[in-house]
Amino acid sequence: MTWEKLLPLLWDSTVETLYMTFWSSLIAYAVGLPLGVLLVVTRKGGIMPAPTFNAVLGVAINFLRSIPFIIMLAVLFPVTRAVIGTAIGTKSIVFPLIISAFPYIARMVEGSLDEVDHGIIEAAQSMGSTNWQIITKVLLPEAVPSLVNGAAICVTTILGYTAMASAAGGGGLGALAIVKGLNVRKFDVMYSASLLLVALVQLITVFGGRLTRRLDHKHR
Amino acid sequence: MTPQIEIRGLSKIYPIPGGEVHALTNINLTIEKGDIYGIIGMSGAGKSTLIRCLNRLDTPTDGQILIDGENILAMDKKQLRATRRRMAMIFQQFNLLMQKSVARNVRYPLEIAGVPKKQANERVMELLRIVGLEDKANAFPAQLSGGQKQRVAIARALASDPEMLLCDEATSALDPMTTQSILALLQKINQELGITVVLITHEMAVIRQICNKVAILDGGLLAEEGTVDDVFMHTKSAAGRRLFGILPDQEEIPPQPAIRIVFDGESAEQPIISKLVKEIGLDVNILSADIRQLNQKAYGQMMIARPDDPFELQQVMEYLRGLGMTVEEVHVP
Ligand SMILES: Nc1ncnc2c1ncn2[C@@H]1O[C@H](COP(=O)(O)OP(=O)(O)O)[C@@H](O)[C@H]1O
Numbered sequence: 442m443t444w445e446k447l448l449p450l451l452w453d454s455t456v457e458t459l460y461m462t463f464w465s466s467l468i469a470y471a472v473g474l475p476l477g478v479l480l481v482v483t484r485k486g487g488i489m490p491a492p493t494f495n496a497v498l499g500v501a502i503n504f505l506r507s508i509p510f511i512i513m514l515a516v517l518f519p520v521t522r523a524v525i526g527t528a529i530g531t532k533s534i535v536f537p538l539i540i541s542a543f544p545y546i547a548r549m550v551e552g553s554l555d556e557v558d559h560g561i562i563e564a565a566q567s568m569g570s571t572n573w574q575i576i577t578k579v580l581l582p583e584a585v586p587s588l589v590n591g592a593a594i595c596v597t598t599i600l601g602y603t604a605m606a607s608a609a610g611g612g613g614l615g616a617l618a619i620v621k622g623l624n625v626r627k628f629d630v631m632y633s634a635s636l637l638l639v640a641l642v643q644l645i646t647v648f649g650g651r652l653t654r655r656l657d658h659k660h661r
Numbered sequence: 662m663t664p665q666i667e668i669r670g671l672s673k674i675y676p677i678p679g680g681e682v683h684a685l686t687n688i689n690l691t692i693e694k695g696d697i698y699g700i701i702g703m704s705g706a707g708k709s710t711l712i713r714c715l716n717r718l719d720t721p722t723d724g725q726i727l728i729d730g731e732n733i734l735a736m737d738k739k740q741l742r743a744t745r746r747r748m749a750m751i752f753q754q755f756n757l758l759m760q761k762s763v764a765r766n767v768r769y770p771l772e773i774a775g776v777p778k779k780q781a782n783e784r785v786m787e788l789l790r791i792v793g794l795e796d797k798a799n800a801f802p803a804q805l806s807g808g809q810k811q812r813v814a815i816a817r818a819l820a821s822d823p824e825m826l827l828c829d830e831a832t833s834a835l836d837p838m839t840t841q842s843i844l845a846l847l848q849k850i851n852q853e854l855g856i857t858v859v860l861i862t863h864e865m866a867v868i869r870q871i872c873n874k875v876a877i878l879d880g881g882l883l884a885e886e887g888t889v890d891d892v893f894m895h896t897k898s899a900a901g902r903r904l905f906g907i908l909p910d911q912e913e914i915p916p917q918p919a920i921r922i923v924f925d926g927e928s929a930e931q932p933i934i935s936k937l938v939k940e941i942g943l944d945v946n947i948l949s950a951d952i953r954q955l956n957q958k959a960y961g962q963m964m965i966a967r968p969d970d971p972f973e974l975q976q977v978m979e980y981l982r983g984l985g986m987t988v989e990e991v992h993v994p
């Protein structure tokens with residue numbers, strides 16, 4: 442395939458990949474971040490202990506997290522159709538991506554918040570903070586570098602999942618590599634799309650790492 | 662007058678797998694306004710549990726804690742938060758916000774109380790001046806020494822204009838020099854701002870340097886309490902004597918008979934030892950001496966080897982008592 446034909450294909454697919462990654466990451470974080478906070482604060486010994494709720498939430502999250510993405514994609518077909526209007530295409534892939542990613546993000550956020558020294562929380566309590574103030578002014582800000590580091594990992598994972606979009610008629614670089622590359626034996630298409638995918642993951646990883654170090658005032 | 666803090670029948674039991682820990686048993690203490698009240702005990706004696714019950718970071722199993730006559734255990738969340746702002750706390754590990762600058766740390770209590778930003782920033786600079794860190798406003802805690810971190814913690818504690826300051830081993834992570842400067846700062850805060858200080862430590866030197874009252878905890882029980890002068894000169898409890906280095910810590914070390922001479926304000930200046938040598942002809946063997954300034958008075962204790970001859974011993978004891986000294990026969994490690 443000539444460059445004149447290949448380049449627009451690569452460009453369109455990159456835009457599609459970024460579109461899927463961006464929206465599913467954003468919405469999955471909107472769900473996963475509060476859940477991660479809940480996992481930490483409702484735990485026994487947390488600032489708002491609710492052990493039963495915490496256990497139920499933990500089990501639900503673990504259950505969702507154990508379903509492989511490709512299975513989730515299939516199982517959610519009818520739900521996706523109801524929510525998005527169609528179950529096929531680039532846009533519709535965002536929904537199962539969100540459902541797969543938010544439990545993963547919740548656990549990631551939980552891990553980041555766990556790194557905040559319990560003594561700092563106690564100090565905030567001793568100063569007369571409300572629980573909301575502790576969450577918004579202590580727990581989350583203190584965990585920012587770790588949250589950013591975790592976000593880079595989550596986003597690259599979601600980016601990897603988008604490569605399976607072709608299974609539901611979605612686009613993106615993964616679909617390009619498989620449908621218009623591998624399946625029709627156009628290896629130049631396959632390799633250039635794959636390389637671009639790898640480059641995107643690298644870019645996010647490096648950028649995430651830099652940002653984490655920049656934001657961290659504790660370890661330098 | 663109502664005491665600032667009154668602890669009545671306080672007990673704390675921690676359930677642990679297969680049993681329970683009696684961290685505190687029936688503690689009764691009264692802390693008056695303006696006190697620098699020291700609570701001392703060995704590791705595991707229940708000191709942290711006690712101070713954490715005072716602002717309800719821990720909930721007692723039994724008993725009452727009255728802050729200016731009000732039972733903190735009966736307060737709802739809102740009242741509790743308001744009371745906690747009146748009783749600030751500092752910690753051994755400083756517990757600063759590591760991702761926030763020094764100024765933002767000190768501003769935190771003002772932020773959560775809704776103080777306008779401009780007013781808050783002015784107050785922050787004033788507080789940093791009090792603790793001598795006005796040039797570190799924009800530094801981050803990780804860039805500071807231990808002593809500087811504790812100063813930031815103290816400035817932060819003072820931000821809410823508290824009436825009480827609770828210190829849980831505030832100097833235990835610091836070297837001796839830095840400890841001195843932090844203790845001096847606490848004393849200044851007590852004297853100039855009239856803040857009642859409750860101070861927890863495992864070091865008797867800290868108590869003797871700045872406290873006026875002391876309580877000795879031993880295995881969750883209150884072994885002894887009173888003015889520092891009193892407890893030091895007439896130590897009654899085994900725990901107290903151990904903390905003063907009188908009884909051996911471990912049983913294996915054979916105790917050595919000794920005479921403990923306690924120096925109070927007047928007699929410390931007298932050249933006791935040379936008098937003993939000259940006037941009694943005793944060959945004085947000093948085992949240990951620990952004499953320092955306390956509340957503008959020379960204070961301390963000295964251990965000398967006990968003469969084997971009972972007559973000589975009696976002579977020495979009478980001579981020292983004649984000089985108005987507090988002396989007793991003890992055993993030292
Ligand atoms: N959260 C807890 N759970 C179980 N036991 C505890 C807990 N906190 C303290 N203890 C126990 O209570 C006793 C007193 O502890 P603490 O007040 O920390 O002593 P100190 O501060 O004097 O060293 C110790 O035996 C300790 O192991």
Ligand SMILES: [Mg+2]
Pocket residue numbers: 708709710830
């Ligand atoms: Mg302790």
